[in-house]
Amino acid sequence: MAVNASFVSPTADAKVAQVMTSFNANGLVSQVLSDMTWWKLTLTILMLAVAYDQFKYIWNKGSIKGPAFKLPFMGPFLESVNPSFTKYHEKWTSGPLSCVSVFHKFVVIASTRDMARKVFNSPTFVKPCVVDAAYKLLRPQNWVFLDGKAHVDYRKGLNGLFTRSALNQYLPIQEEIYNEYFKQFVHTSQVENKGEPIPFMPAFRELQCALSCRTFCGHYMTEEAIKKICDDYYLITEALELVNFPIILPFTKSWYGKKSADMVLEEFSKCAAKSKVRMAAGGKADCILDFWVQNIQASTKYRARIAAGENVSDDEKPSMLLREFTDFEISMTLFTFLFASQDATSSACTWLFQIMADRPEILEKVREENIAIRNGDIHAPVDLDQIETMQWTRAVVKETLRYRPPVIMVPYVAKKDFPITDTYTAPKGSMVIPTTYLALHDSEAYPEPDSFIPERWISGDADKQTKNWLVFGTGPHYCLGQTYAQANLMLMIGKASMMLDWKHKVTDLSEEIKVFATIFPMDDCLLTFSERQA
Numbered sequence: 001m002a003v004n005a006s007f008v009s010p011t012a013d014a015k016v017a018q019v020m021t022s023f024n025a026n027g028l029v030s031q032v033l034s035d036m037t038w039w040k041l042t043l044t045i046l047m048l049a050v051a052y053d054q055f056k057y058i059w060n061k062g063s064i065k066g067p068a069f070k071l072p073f074m075g076p077f078l079e080s081v082n083p084s085f086t087k088y089h090e091k092w093t094s095g096p097l098s099c100v101s102v103f104h105k106f107v108v109i110a111s112t113r114d115m116a117r118k119v120f121n122s123p124t125f126v127k128p129c130v131v132d133a134a135y136k137l138l139r140p141q142n143w144v145f146l147d148g149k150a151h152v153d154y155r156k157g158l159n160g161l162f163t164r165s166a167l168n169q170y171l172p173i174q175e176e177i178y179n180e181y182f183k184q185f186v187h188t189s190q191v192e193n194k195g196e197p198i199p200f201m202p203a204f205r206e207l208q209c210a211l212s213c214r215t216f217c218g219h220y221m222t223e224e225a226i227k228k229i230c231d232d233y234y235l236i237t238e239a240l241e242l243v244n245f246p247i248i249l250p251f252t253k254s255w256y257g258k259k260s261a262d263m264v265l266e267e268f269s270k271c272a273a274k275s276k277v278r279m280a281a282g283g284k285a286d287c288i289l290d291f292w293v294q295n296i297q298a299s300t301k302y303r304a305r306i307a308a309g310e311n312v313s314d315d316e317k318p319s320m321l322l323r324e325f326t327d328f329e330i331s332m333t334l335f336t337f338l339f340a341s342q343d344a345t346s347s348a349c350t351w352l353f354q355i356m357a358d359r360p361e362i363l364e365k366v367r368e369e370n371i372a373i374r375n376g377d378i379h380a381p382v383d384l385d386q387i388e389t390m391q392w393t394r395a396v397v398k399e400t401l402r403y404r405p406p407v408i409m410v411p412y413v414a415k416k417d418f419p420i421t422d423t424y425t426a427p428k429g430s431m432v433i434p435t436t437y438l439a440l441h442d443s444e445a446y447p448e449p450d451s452f453i454p455e456r457w458i459s460g461d462a463d464k465q466t467k468n469w470l471v472f473g474t475g476p477h478y479c480l481g482q483t484y485a486q487a488n489l490m491l492m493i494g495k496a497s498m499m500l501d502w503k504h505k506v507t508d509l510s511e512e513i514k515v516f517a518t519i520f521p522m523d524d525c526l527l528t529f530s531e532r533q534a
């Protein structure tokens, strides 16, 4: 059989051998390199990186909605520095799943009720991710970043702080704060601003921050410390915007946020230390911290008795056996409560005051039932059961939370490839963000969803739409403070209705939505308060 020898070994082929001898590999490389100036090399690497970034985006995007191309590397970063509600809304309505890529982060947005629920209820695939800066501010070892069983167990230990009987005990301290701040609102309006309306959103943020500090730490925290936390908290909110610069550089938002977070953690730690001493001495518990410390100390005592071989009856066993917590661990947890409540509650508070001022006939119903439940004495304290039986007060709070849901998006991260639908899998490491807004503005569940109709909670079937009620999330991370938050808002608007009159200066921006972690009226809610004459 004829064999083509040159085919067997190219170097054995005379012609090839000729070419090969004239080929000097080292020479070629050095020639290319000598032609390749530094800037050309840099440009080539850059173009390869741009191509890779683009390819990866398109690959990750797959079949879901999203821009056809990504602005190299940063994507719509500049847009997300000043997030616009309209832009978010466009995104949600673009498809049940849509995406965007900012810097290295690929983000999948789950907009419809069912997609959002799927994400909330898929703990095997996702865990809350908050934003990158949150790990640095709240500290990576914070319980909110725990996952699976560790998270469930830690959370169980906190449930006792939010039971109905515990919530009842916090009411007196909350009444105190409202009395104090309502007086201050009148003074600000009548004395400092001579009856002229001013934006009240910052004052509402301060009110809610002070209320949280007192509910969490009682009187362990000084007035000055509360004032400082209230003043600086917005730096923390700014540092936790959905998209922020990935590393903490001096004098950036994240840097100021971290400094404020450190200050808050230190204050909470000091309070924890004081509470431990006071509770050990048999003091009366009146704030979240005291209840927690009391439970810890009761657990420690119980364990010591068992260890000493004592025969302790079952009724003496604490309902939840807790381990010891350091002051700093307690502080980190209280910080998560503040972090979780501050922006959301301030948002709800601002909308409530605005919406009630614009609807005096509904405010009057709230007022009447609040006076009635207190038997005509507007200063009489109320308990949780009484608060919850007031149907109009409850309805306006529920409807405000539905109509203007404070938390419009809850960022999660995919722990592994997450098949959200049969045709789309969110890649491991991507941010997956369920939105609450569309579910709460779904016309099937809530007819005329863009109108404020509290009656739907009294004579309608809004309470039955549990699948759409995503204000507080759902699944293993649903809001720990949801009963507390709603009772607090009912207490607030009920007391305000009896003690205050307030007028809203309506502007073209009053119904426009500004996104600052949560949502606020674009004009920051221009109000004037005066004392209500009975």
Ligand code: HEM
Pocket: 120, 128, 144, 155, 336, 337, 338, 340, 341, 344, 345, 348, 406, 407, 410, 470, 471, 472, 473, 474, 475, 476, 477, 478, 479, 480, 481, 482, 484, 485
């Ligand atoms: C109107 C006020 C509030 C709203 C709208 C709100 C909403 C939410 C939402 C949407 C989540 C995420 C749920 C999920 O991922 O499924 C959440 C989580 C959480 N909220 Fe709230 N919240 C409010 C007030 C509060 C308050 C007052 C507290 C505590 C005092 C609180 C404590 C928490 C905590 C600790 C979590 C994380 C739970 C976990 O990861 O297990 N929230 N909240």
